[in-house]
Amino acid sequence: xxxxxxxxxxxxxxxxxxxxxxxxxxxxxxxxxxxxxxxxxxxxxxxxxxxxxxxxxxxxxxxxxxxxxxxxxxxxxxxxxxxxxxxxxxxxxxxxxxxxxxxxxxxxxxxxxxxxxxxxxxxxxxxxxxxxxxxxxxxxxxxxxxxxxxxxxxxxxxxxxxxxxxxxxxxxxxxxxxxxxxxxxxxxxxxxxxxxxxxxxxxxxxxxxxxxxxxxxxxxxxxxxxxxxxxxxxxxxxxxxxxxxxxxxxxxxxxxxxxxxxxxxxxxxxxxxxxxxxxxxxxxxxxxxxxxxxxxxxxxxxxxxxxxxxxxxxxxxxxxxxxxxxxxxxxxxxxxxxxxxxxxxxxxxxxxxxxxxxxxxxxxxxxxxxxxxxxxxxxxxxxxxxxxxxxxxxxxxxxxxxxxxxxxxxxxxxxxxxxxxxxxxxxxxxxxxxxxxxxxxxxxxxxxxxxxxxxxxxxxxxxxxxxxxxxxxxxxxxxxxxxxxxxxxxxxxxxxxxxxxxxxxxxxxxxxxxx
Amino acid sequence: xxxxxxxxxxxxxxxxxxxxxxxxxxxxxxxxxxxxxxxxxxxxxxxxxxxxxxxxxxxxxxxxxxxxxxxxxxxxxxxxxxxxxxxxxxxxxxxxxxxxxxxxxxxxxxxxxxxxxxxxxxxxxxxxxxxxxxxxxxxxxxxxxxxxxxxxxxxxxxxxxxxxxxxxxxxxxxxxxxxxxxxxxxxxxxxxxxxxxxxxxxxxxxxxxxxxxxxxxxxxxxxxxxxxxxxxxxxxxxxxxxxxxxxxxxxxxxxxxxxxxxxxxxxxxxxxxxxxxxxxxxxxxxxxxxxxxxxxxxxxxxxxxxxxxxxxxxxxxxxxxxxxxxxxxxxxxxxxxxxxxxxxxxxxxxxxxxxxxxxxxxxxxxxxxxxxxxxxxxxxxxxxxxxxxxxxxxxxxxxxxxxxxxxxxxxxxxxxxxxxxxxxxxxxxxxxxxxxxxxxxxxxx
Numbered sequence: 001x002x003x004x005x006x007x008x009x010x011x012x013x014x015x016x017x018x019x020x021x022x023x024x025x026x027x028x029x030x031x032x033x034x035x036x037x038x039x040x041x042x043x044x045x046x047x048x049x050x051x052x053x054x055x056x057x058x059x060x061x062x063x064x065x066x067x068x069x070x071x072x073x074x075x076x077x078x079x080x081x082x083x084x085x086x087x088x089x090x091x092x093x094x095x096x097x098x099x100x101x102x103x104x105x106x107x108x109x110x111x112x113x114x115x116x117x118x119x120x121x122x123x124x125x126x127x128x129x130x131x132x133x134x135x136x137x138x139x140x141x142x143x144x145x146x147x148x149x150x151x152x153x154x155x156x157x158x159x160x161x162x163x164x165x166x167x168x169x170x171x172x173x174x175x176x177x178x179x180x181x182x183x184x185x186x187x188x189x190x191x192x193x194x195x196x197x198x199x200x201x202x203x204x205x206x207x208x209x210x211x212x213x214x215x216x217x218x219x220x221x222x223x224x225x226x227x228x229x230x231x232x233x234x235x236x237x238x239x240x241x242x243x244x245x246x247x248x249x250x251x252x253x254x255x256x257x258x259x260x261x262x263x264x265x266x267x268x269x270x271x272x273x274x275x276x277x278x279x280x281x282x283x284x285x286x287x288x289x290x291x292x293x294x295x296x297x298x299x300x301x302x303x304x305x306x307x308x309x310x311x312x313x314x315x316x317x318x319x320x321x322x323x324x325x326x327x328x329x330x331x332x333x334x335x336x337x338x339x340x341x342x343x344x345x346x347x348x349x350x351x352x353x354x355x356x357x358x359x360x361x362x363x364x365x366x367x368x369x370x371x372x373x374x375x376x377x378x379x380x381x382x383x384x385x386x387x388x389x390x391x392x393x394x395x396x397x398x399x400x401x402x403x404x405x406x407x408x409x410x411x412x413x414x415x416x417x418x419x420x421x422x423x424x425x426x427x428x429x430x431x432x433x434x435x436x437x438x439x440x441x442x443x444x445x446x447x448x449x450x451x452x453x454x455x456x457x458x459x460x461x462x463x464x465x466x467x468x469x470x471x472x473x474x475x476x477x478x479x480x481x482x483x484x485x486x487x488x489x490x491x492x493x494x495x496x497x498x499x500x501x502x503x504x505x506x507x508x509x510x511x512x513x514x515x
Numbered sequence: 516x517x518x519x520x521x522x523x524x525x526x527x528x529x530x531x532x533x534x535x536x537x538x539x540x541x542x543x544x545x546x547x548x549x550x551x552x553x554x555x556x557x558x559x560x561x562x563x564x565x566x567x568x569x570x571x572x573x574x575x576x577x578x579x580x581x582x583x584x585x586x587x588x589x590x591x592x593x594x595x596x597x598x599x600x601x602x603x604x605x606x607x608x609x610x611x612x613x614x615x616x617x618x619x620x621x622x623x624x625x626x627x628x629x630x631x632x633x634x635x636x637x638x639x640x641x642x643x644x645x646x647x648x649x650x651x652x653x654x655x656x657x658x659x660x661x662x663x664x665x666x667x668x669x670x671x672x673x674x675x676x677x678x679x680x681x682x683x684x685x686x687x688x689x690x691x692x693x694x695x696x697x698x699x700x701x702x703x704x705x706x707x708x709x710x711x712x713x714x715x716x717x718x719x720x721x722x723x724x725x726x727x728x729x730x731x732x733x734x735x736x737x738x739x740x741x742x743x744x745x746x747x748x749x750x751x752x753x754x755x756x757x758x759x760x761x762x763x764x765x766x767x768x769x770x771x772x773x774x775x776x777x778x779x780x781x782x783x784x785x786x787x788x789x790x791x792x793x794x795x796x797x798x799x800x801x802x803x804x805x806x807x808x809x810x811x812x813x814x815x816x817x818x819x820x821x822x823x824x825x826x827x828x829x830x831x832x833x834x835x836x837x838x839x840x841x842x843x844x845x846x847x848x849x850x851x852x853x854x855x856x857x858x859x860x861x862x863x864x865x866x867x868x869x870x871x872x873x874x875x876x877x878x879x880x881x882x883x884x885x886x887x888x889x890x891x892x893x894x895x896x897x898x899x900x901x902x903x904x905x906x907x908x909x910x911x912x913x914x915x916x917x918x919x920x921x922x923x924x925x926x927x928x929x930x931x932x933x934x935x936x937x938x939x940x941x942x943x944x945x946x947x948x949x950x951x952x953x954x955x956x957x958x959x960x
Contacts, residue, residue: 188759198759205751327567328804328847329774331811339785339814358758360751360785433748434774434781434811438563442746477752487753488716488742 019057023049026061030068040068048075059211059371059463066378067460067510077166108146108175116142116150129157136503137168144171162505169500180481189479194353197345201357202478203471208359208367210470212429215370216443217450217462218377219421225394225457226414227291229306233314234422234447235440237279240317241423242430242439243325244278245271249332268332268431272369275427276420283419286313287412295411314440322437329434335365366428373424374463377417381459390414394457446491449498455511464509469494546588549595553873555581555863556626556650557603557856558613558641560633564746565608566773568807569633569852573656575844576853577601577630579837580860590864592871599864602626608633610640617641621648627873628652630859633852635659636718646683649876651883653862654686655855658694659718660726662686663917682916683876685883685897687855687862689823689921690913691723697923698768698797698821699730701942705953707765707795708736711757713779715745715771724770739764745775750782758786763793772799777811784814790956795819803926805935806847817956819927819941824851825892826924826946827936834891848935851892858890884916893920922946929954 027049031039045064048071052060055078064071116138124131134153137160141149149168158164180190188198216238223231231237249266256264290309299305338361345355381387392400393410401407426440433439450469454461476493480486501508557577560570581599589596602624604616613632620626621644629645629652632638638657645652654662663686702710710731714724721742728738741753757764767789769776780798783789789796802808802820812818825834827848837857841849866882867873884900899906899915906914925942926935939949939960949960 188756194759198755201755201759202752205755209749209751322562322567326845327571328807328845329568329777329811331813334813340787358755358786360782363751434777436563436567436774438567439748441563442748473749474752474755478756483753483756484740484742486741486756487713487747487750488744490747490749490752491744 017054019053019061020050021053023051023053023061023064025049027052027064030065040071044071044075051075051078058375059467062371062375062378063460063464066375066382070460070464070510077170108142108144110143112146112150113139113143116153120150120153123154124157127157130159133160133165137164140165140168140172144168144175180479184481187479187481189475196352197354197357198478199475200354202474204357204359205478206471206474207467208363208470209474210467211367211370211374211463212363212425212466213443213446213450213470214463214466215373215428216422216425217447217454217466218374218459219418219425220447221451221454221457221459221462222377222390222421223414223418224451226390227295227306227411229291229303229310230448231415231418232307232311233286233317234418235444236314236317236321237283237419237422237440238426238443239435239437239440240282240321241275241279241426242435243321243330243426243437244275244423245427245430246330246332246435248274265333268335268427269369271332271430272424272427275423279423280416280420284412284416286419287415291411291415292408295408318437318440325437327436329436330430331434332431334431335362337361360432362431366432369428370425373421374459377421378459386413446494449494452508453498453501455508458508458510461508461510468497472497546585546596548589548598551873552598552600553590553864553867554624554626555599555601555860556617556620556624556629556631557601558606558617558620558629558631558637559603559856560608560637561603561605562607565606566633568773569656569850570605570608572841572845572850572853573631573633573856574603575841576856577603577860579840580857580864584861584864590867590873592868592873597873599860601630601860603631606632606634606637608637610636613637613641614644617644621645621650626650628863628867628879630863631655631856632657634717634719635662635722638662639718642684650683651863651866651876651879652684653859653883654684654688655859656688656852657686657719658688658691659722660690660692660911660913661722663690663913663915682900683880685862685916685918687859687892687895687918687921688852689923690911690917691719692726692911692913693921694821694823694923695723695727695730697943698925699727699734701925701952702766702768702795702797703731703734703736704942705795709762709765710736710738711764711767712738712740713753713767713769713771714740714742715775716742717745719772720770727768727770736765743771743775743779745771745773747775748778750779751786754783754786754788758788763788763791765793766795766797768797769799772801774811776801777808780815780818781812784812784818790815790817792956795953797821797925800851802928803935803938804847804850805928805933805938808928808935809932813931816928816931816933817954819925819953822851822924822926822940823921824854825922826926826940826948828940828948829946831889831891831893833889837891854891858892858895861890862886862888862895893922896920927954929959 024046027045028042030045048064049061052064117135120138121131121134124134138153141153180187184190189195216234220231220234223229245268249268249271252266253264256266290313291306293299294302294305340361341359341364343355343357345353347353381391389400389405390410390413392403392405393407397407446469450465451462453468454463454465472493473490477486477490480489557574559573560566561574578601581601584590584599589598602620604620606613606616620629629650632641632654633656635657638654639659639661642662663684712724712728714720724740728740731738743750757767767783769779771779776799780796783796788794796818798815798818798820800821800823802815802818803822808815830838834854837854838849841853862883865888866879866886869885870878870882872878881901884897884902887894887896895918897916898919906912924940924946926938927941928938939954940946941949941952941954944952951960954960
């Protein structure tokens with residue numbers, strides 16, 4: 001079914017101006033209860049609210065509301081990204097595609113990167129300036145703008161902050177994109193008449209799937225932040241959540257049909273809370289029996305034990321499910337009967353058209369479910385006593401215990417909730433993907449990337465990390481110069497970003513230093 | 516005292532029951548068996564990352580064949596009945612794991628013959644070991660051309676046809692080229708000239724794609740190839756790339772197996788790319804398992820798929836009976852590789868009977884080469900081997916020890932939820948069930 005474009009435009013408007021207005025009025029309240037030194041100017045908050053709300057709707061407003069620390073850097077990154085994109089578009093139109101690449105090599109490129117990386121750290125040490133991050137910044141800057149950055153850094157030897165890295169990294173990306181735009185004339189990301197539409201389509205694909213990735217990763221990060229362990233059963237809990245939903249819907253529908261005498265099909269949305277409850281109990285019981293002794297000092301090699309016991313738990317779940325459910329793929333009915341949302345093509349000017357953009361209906365629904373659940377979790381963690389107790393335990397177990405919080409119960413709660421989030425993610429995705437007992441393997445690998453990218457222990461980091469991974473995978477597969485390789489390297493693109501973030505910020509985007 | 520005597524009698528009775536199978540001659544209904552059981556090794560992917568659904572079906576078929584043979588008094592050699600036992604090893608779809616399991620089956624289980632193999636990579640990796648240990652083998656599912664071509668080509672540096680001139684590997688599944696030629700001929704006959712191949716990165720997918728691409732290009736069509744990894748779930752980015760083309764392709768051909776192909780086909784349909792008025796959807800043979808297909812590809816109506824094995828309307832009594840047993844066990848139509856696996860065990864048992872030995876590899880291989888038997892997929896025979904070693908000019912090398920007659924057809928669904936047994940056979944013309952070579956979306960034959 002194709003939704004009429006006006007319906008979709010109304011939806012877009014709701015995500016755009018409406019959410020910009022909500023952000024405008026909501027974000028200034030962030031300053032309430034904060035120390036004066038930590039307050040952010042009202043103008044900055046209002047700008048962030050408008051931009052975040054307009055661009056990302058509830059995601060942008062929610063992220064800034066719960067993590068105000070993101071505002072400055074995100075706004076900076078968005079500003080640089082927009083500048084990079086616009087200037088690339090302009091350059092792609094005015095630069096002759098036949099211009100020899102040698103000119104670029106003279107003005108910037110790998111040669112200048114090598115020169116900068118060689119001489120600038122020496123100059124910093126010679127004048128006894130702080131040379132932290134100089135090597136990376138020099139390489140990035142030399143690649144992007146060649147002698148200009150070398151001259152600037154040589155003369156002023158500025159301290160290289162993260163903002164510097166963002167700007168220089170973006171300039172490097174700008175170089176690559178511009179070269180791509182000039183020379184790869186058949187690539188749909190830069191060259192086709194509808195490449196703006198295509199980029200929007202791929203970004204939308206990435207945001208939709210990324211938000212779904214996030215929900216699973218959030219559970220993993222919650223367990224890590226409180227217990228300090230990585231659950232190797234997370235993929236299997238995700239898988240079994242899908243199966244609990246499947247069997248609940250199957251048998252529930254049969255029972256209701258038998259009772260009423262009419263054909264009744266339960267919507268898969270109801271499978272999500274059912275899977276959540278069952279897997280929460282599973283996770284909590286597992287934690288009580290197998291992980292509690294670890295926190296009570298009864299286990300000698302805690303790290304190895306945690307890996308082995310969660311790995312064993314996952315193994316047990318997977319093969320038990322295989323024995324019960326069999327190897328044949330399953331899938332539930334749709335959430336909604338709309339196969340895809342389509343923004344029809346619109347002719348904006350004589351030579352510029354936008355659209356069509358397609359989003360699969362069930363994915364859009366699962367994305368909304370995922371975002372709602374993540375913000376519900378954020379609300380729980382930030383605004384309720386139990387949530388604050390969980391956060392307190394994650395920061396300092398002993399101090400939390402002194403204030404009357406029972407860390408043992410918090411451990412159980414965190415593992416139960418982490419497992420529950422994985423299961424809800426599975427129950428949200430079983431209407432979308434063919435479900436088999438080993439379906440968690442690919443997803444959990446990606447979750448590890450997301451939580452490390454976002455910062456181990458950070459819920460907003462997991463959300464943003466998921467969206468970044470989704471977008472990078474979509475754009476990587478969609479823009480790779482060789483279409484035959486783009487899809488095969490999909491997972492590798494996210495790993496490149498992952499490696500870059502670890503190189504520039506080893507704690508991840510929002511991770512805190514271990515104390 | 517009486518209680519003690521009763522107790523001792525009970526113990527003695529239980530001990531006799533327990534020791535009964537160890538007796539020199541076993542009684543099983545109307546048959547008497549020798550105390551040696553012929554062990555056949557089966558190789559199938561029973562856990563991920565292999566195609567587990569396929570492996571489980573193959574394992575079922577091995578054991579069903581053994582049960583049926585044993586119920587018919589087993590393998591009769593020199594007037595003695597031998598029971599058959601199939602020991603299935605889990606290859607996990609991995610060449611390394613397949614080699615390790617094969618080594619165990621040969622050395623520890625001391626198998627007399629081997630059957631099975633689903634993934635071509637496993638078949639290619641284990642062939643050298645099977646040859647070196649002189650294990651008569653009937654492969655029932657790997658498609659890579661080089662599996663049976665080994666008979667007259669060097670493999671791993673070993674000379675062709677070991678010492679006494681025999682080659683122990685046989686194949687009853689088709690070679691990729693045999694399947695590809697049917698699909699390509701069909702599509703070219705429909706006039707397609709812009710083809711997109713979506714191909715798994717495996718020893719099955721890549722050679723099959725290369726073969727089909729060459730055939731398409733020879734027929735004047737242009738081909739774009741997209742590689743994907745097995746296990747990928749989200750194909751929307753790459754499908755969006757296809758959708759962004761100035762002209763929609765005439766056909767999207769999926770050379771991907773297992774649940775990965777289901778995800779790909781469904782997402783392609785959800786996005787409205789294919790099947791559509793502009794683009795033909797050709798998915799893989801798994802679509803024949805209609806319960807699985809419709810459960811996971813609810814929008815896949817009007818997709819065509821290649822079917823290997825006898826078409827449902829030509830099922831023999833043996834095939835109908837086997838399909839009924841499979842449906843009872845698994846609730847779905849029997850896949851061709853399960854039928855082939857069932858037949859492979861029968862071919863080995865039949866050859867042992869004719870060879871008069873379960874351990875003389877040379878005699879068993881010679882007997883397999885002389886096979887002429889009707890089973891669930893039809894009449895089996897091997898045209899080229901030591902008994903007829905000269906391949907005529909133009910005959911591909913993979914015809915060595917290759918069953919030449921696996922039926923390859925193109926089928927198409929035209930009603931949502933339709934059984935694979937009722938799907939239309941659209942190509943080759945001789946097998947057509949609805950008088951048409953393609954059913955356009957939204958129409959009925």
